[in-house]
Amino acid sequence: MKGFMKGLLVGSTIGGLITLFTTKKPGKTQREELKAQLKATTEKIADVKDSYQEFTQQQQRLTETVQTLVPEFQESLAKDIEKFQFQTKPRIERIKEQVSTLQKHLGK
Numbered sequence: 001m002k003g004f005m006k007g008l009l010v011g012s013t014i015g016g017l018i019t020l021f022t023t024k025k026p027g028k029t030q031r032e033e034l035k036a037q038l039k040a041t042t043e044k045i046a047d048v049k050d051s052y053q054e055f056t057q058q059q060q061r062l063t064e065t066v067q068t069l070v071p072e073f074q075e076s077l078a079k080d081i082e083k084f085q086f087q088t089k090p091r092i093e094r095i096k097e098q099v100s101t102l103q104k105h106l107g108k
Contacts, residue, residue, distance in 0.1 A: 004048070005045055005048065005049070008041070008044070008045060008048070009041070009045065012037065012038075012041040015037075016034050016037050016038065019033070019034075019037075
């Protein structure tokens with residue numbers, strides 16, 4: 001982020017200086033335009049900084065939410081799997097018995 005802001009500032013400064021030296025306007029007009037450019041650049045940098053801070057805060061909130069919800073979800077899922085296995089165990093045993101009985105009747 002620091003590199004971006006530094007690049008934005010350097011680029012704006014270089015652009016302003018090039019404009020200052022290549023235009024054929026009176027000094028007062030050039031100074032006013034340069035001030036306006038500098039003000040606009042400063043506002044853009046402040047907007048980028050604010051956006052970055054907001055992004056960082058949202059990222060932190062998301063991380064906290066995930067850290068809270070994932071363990072709860074894992075625990076709930078583990079309980080559901082355990083309950084499912086407990087409920088299916090007798091059924092699986094009956095199916096195995098029926099398969100065995102069918103195999104005996106078929107002569108295998």
